[in-house]
Amino acid sequence: MDKQGRGLSETVWTQLDRKAGAITELTIRQLRNRISTWVVLGIGVLLISLLLAFYIDAIRTDFEPIDNDGDSEDWDRDGYPVGQELIYGTSDYDNKQYPGSADYIYLGDIDWNDQPRTHDGNHTWRSVSGYFTPSWINEEAENPFGFYSWIDWNNEVYDCPSSGQPFDDWSFFEDSVCILENGTYVMFGASFAAEGELYVQPEWTAEWGYMTEAFDVEKHPKSMYIDEDDIDWNGNSGSQGFDDDGDCLKDQYLTDDNSQNDDNRNGIYCDVQWIFDVNGDLIEIQADRNVDEDPDDSKHIGESSHRTFIIGTGKIAFVMILGLFLPLFLALGLVRDESENGTLHYLLSKPIHRGEFILYRLLGYLAIVVSYTIILVSIVAIITSIIGPGDSIIRLSDYPVWMGIALSTILVLTAYGAIFNTVGLVLPRYGVYICMIYGIWEFLMGLFTITIPSASIPMLSISHWAIQLIDAVVLIAWSDTPLIQQKADAFGLDTGISFFWHPPVHTLETGNPFVALLISVVLILSISIGMIAIGQLIFRNKEIM
């Protein structure tokens, strides 16, 4: 009996709070007094600061408007941007064709087997193979075609061979012209402007038309073709989207049906088909070419880059790096170092169970790493939520995700802490190498989980479940993340969000992120508790010399 009349055995597990407080406090003060603690914590702050610096840098430059479809360029250097050439239907590879340039209009042709095989008139002739007897030649006319050969009447006309029949006995160079003694020209694929009579031998062809009058079209500034065709979507399924810049519709200028497209084959030209499943979840976005193709970057890329940063930082920096390094330096020696230093017996000569002792040591370690994680996450959360994209001053929707990241980090810190502490107990000398190898395994499995979340081997790692927890929280807090991914994929807004985030896999077929969240929490906690129990069992039966 002690002085209060209690049996001795009653006093071991009593007043736990006071004993726990004392050992926890002692542990905190010990860790605080070690330089290595501050070095590790400092490196963590440095890493996060570096990421934050990259983020700030990215948010300043990358969210400048980007010409996603490249139509502000002027490939053929005719002064008209591609977007404007697309609307007018002119070639962006040919500087002779530009909005307002004289345009060749087709009138007729002689095909391989057409009858009759003669034609008389004043035309612009294109790709003519036959006998042409001109009454007037327009020698000033310039080549409107670009890639068809245009006859230079003064320099490129040769005398035809005196013997043999053209087209039968002679073999001509492509695009060449010669003149017969009677003044008739023999042509092979030549283009020109003239009045006269054409005869085409069977199995050869020619085409003719006329040139429209050129007119002046004001050159659009490049900036008109940046962010000019935002994503138009009213939240419903079906045919959505509008070709704001007219580079799909073009009907103002052209009547050619082929200029419009229906890539998604829903029978509607120039639209975007939004496909939902029966639950109302977006499955796919199918866009016709040139529709909604150049969205507002600060709105779409900005948002998805911001999310990518948060998810990537949470998974890699917090869970996989800090989550592994902090316990490696702070938890491995929690009991082992006391034993090696010879200070363990001060603690073990007190009426506490050895199991209690392990638990309180871990509590002391957790007190430090948990507050550290919360502070670090809060700082990054506050900074990014203020400078991040969006209209509101503070992005409140980020905070649940950061809380999920903090929770996931704290859980892995607990689990790894329990594991490393136990390994340190069992193998005081070589435990650190075992823990390093285990850490590499966890890191690799984490990377695998990020890329292929449904792979089965990573399920054996803790990082897999921690990362899935973040995936689940992201889906809960930002339920439109799959939509952002879809938009990124459909409209070419690549920000890495499809790499860093996947919908949670382990939802017991419900698809409910809360189920995945719960499974992850329960599983990691169970592993932690199991490892603590194993550590307690080993420590209880360990002879301490």
Next chain:
Amino acid sequence: MNEDTKAPAVLIENVSKWYGQVIGINDISLAIEGGVTGILGPNGAGKSTLFKLLMGRIKPSQGNVKLFGIDPWSDTSPYRRIGYVSESERLYDWMTGQDFVSTLARLHGMTREEANARAEHVLDFVGLHDVRHKEIGKYSKGMRQRVKIAHALVHDPDLIILDEPLHGCDPIARTSIMNVIRELGRRGKTVLVSSHILEEIERITEQIVILHNGRLLALGNLHAIRDLLDKHPHRIMITTAEPRKLARAFIEEEPVYGVRFPEANKLELQTNDLSAAHSVLPRVIVNSKVSVSRIDNPDDNLESLLGYLIGGE
């Protein structure tokens, strides 16, 4: 509740402990209750093994260890009533004495306030009141020993176990620690003190346990053991300027049967009754009017005691 209120503070029944092939403790039985008991033995005699068994650090290979009737290996509850001063020199150097003692006091379930008050009290008791707010790293060797004792006393234990508490202390610290231990004994605590120096233990207590090669060699009153020893040839070394003049005076005395002059200024007396020889010593020296600078008992140490005990078997 497996606690027996009448159980002795320390009960060791046929305990053996071996580490592989090496025997640490060999079939020891012992019951200790009340007063100060010295555990004597040369290095490697099994003192540390015995204390580790008592402190539940290791499990006996055979036999039972009971503290207040409870096996300390499986149940730490006896430590509610036990204070332990280890022989380890390591302390939390970054803590102040007050911090160290009060932190460990809280492991007894005390509140912070109780712990602080108790810490201050015991630090005063061991004479560290003035330096209690200094870091332990700045303490002298004796202060470090005393802060270890303070932590062991903070919960007013009934059994105090001290492993080599005087080891490496200067004479002043030694005296102060001995006083603390004697005071604990006077207050009715059960105190176990280990040492490999007979003289230290002799100044603290008469009740001793002698261990040798893992065996219990002797148990009981130090003076009774010593009296046995006294009946056997014994030497007294006297340092003096005139050894031959003094020798003449001693040869007359009954307990002295022989003299030798090992060095120019030294006289060695040979006796079969050490206490009788000591009783005549002052008178002879005074009467002979020879000045004596030093008297030593070269046989009065643990080694000769052990030698006698082993030889007497």
